[in-house]
Amino acid sequence: MDFNKKYTPQTWPDHPEQVTLEGKNKFLGFWLFLGGETVLFASLFATYLALKNKGPSGMEFSTDTLFELPLVFIMTMILLTSSLTSVYAMYHMKNHNFRGMQTWLAITVLLGFAFLGLEIYEFNHYVHLGFTYGQSAFSSSFFTLVGTHGLHVVIGLGWIILLMLRNAKRGFSLYNAPKYYTASLYWHFIDVVWVFIFTVVYLMGVVG
Amino acid sequence: MSHDAQVYVRSQTEFEYIKQKRRKDMRNQITTFGIMIFLTLISFTAVAADFSVYLIVPVILLLAAIQVVLQLYYFMHMSEKNHQVVAFFLYSAVMLAFTFILTFLTIIWWG
Numbered sequence: 001m002d003f004n005k006k007y008t009p010q011t012w013p014d015h016p017e018q019v020t021l022e023g024k025n026k027f028l029g030f031w032l033f034l035g036g037e038t039v040l041f042a043s044l045f046a047t048y049l050a051l052k053n054k055g056p057s058g059m060e061f062s063t064d065t066l067f068e069l070p071l072v073f074i075m076t077m078i079l080l081t082s083s084l085t086s087v088y089a090m091y092h093m094k095n096h097n098f099r100g101m102q103t104w105l106a107i108t109v110l111l112g113f114a115f116l117g118l119e120i121y122e123f124n125h126y127v128h129l130g131f132t133y134g135q136s137a138f139s140s141s142f143f144t145l146v147g148t149h150g151l152h153v154v155i156g157l158g159w160i161i162l163l164m165l166r167n168a169k170r171g172f173s174l175y176n177a178p179k180y181y182t183a184s185l186y187w188h189f190i191d192v193v194w195v196f197i198f199t200v201v202y203l204m205g206v207v208g
Numbered sequence: 209m210s211h212d213a214q215v216y217v218r219s220q221t222e223f224e225y226i227k228q229k230r231r232k233d234m235r236n237q238i239t240t241f242g243i244m245i246f247l248t249l250i251s252f253t254a255v256a257a258d259f260s261v262y263l264i265v266p267v268i269l270l271l272a273a274i275q276v277v278l279q280l281y282y283f284m285h286m287s288e289k290n291h292q293v294v295a296f297f298l299y300s301a302v303m304l305a306f307t308f309i310l311t312f313l314t315i316i317w318w319g
Binding site: 005007010013014028034035036038041043045050073076077084087094095188189191192195198199200204206208 | 223265300306
């Protein structure tokens, strides 16, 4: 089929991401990948829970003294809001409103950068306290878990920015609709993982 | 590769109907978002209020699970049709996830 075919809001299909065979394959393949990501993060969570607060004798770092909830709360709200803004972007994609979608994706990207900035600030703060990656089993498992999530944020931001730039002048087609759809799924998945991070690492860390 | 995607032109009535339906769906998404914010607030205030650990931990884990289900089924559209295989992938992964966590914790506690 002709990927460059132009649609109008009247002719744009209900599920543009799943009209072509390529789109269907992307959709299924991407969810299979998200299953794999779930397993990856499960192993990191399991490692963190097993090594939490474990380290050399006399270690002065523990979850209940290290973590600060206000910062985590702001990060949580930013990431949760960015999840809603990408829902808005997909709403505009369904309505064949390209400019609307690009605008909401741009807001999503800005919120993503705000989240990332706060995470870098947080890690930098810990390192200055002496809580470095190699300081203890606890610090290694903490930075690996939260850092892998941060890496996903970086990848998600790069992905969405590249999509926006590459398709800026193209408008919608059945070729790029599945690409936008999977990118938004990825961004939601980042928020899914963060829900467990703020609960298991930070909140359960503060209560001890 | 499928070569013949049918182009279907909606009538004005159909078009108005589907636009209205999408708007309604979007309103539901905003409600979902409101619930998620509310659950997050409860979790953080429960911890800040310093209740017993044995009360807080199960409650915040339950709230996190509810929030993730909302995220998966509404924001990621798993509640829509055509997601059976997706659910199979995801639930297989969740089973592995629980096995990992159980295994690692028992190694540490009983090892």
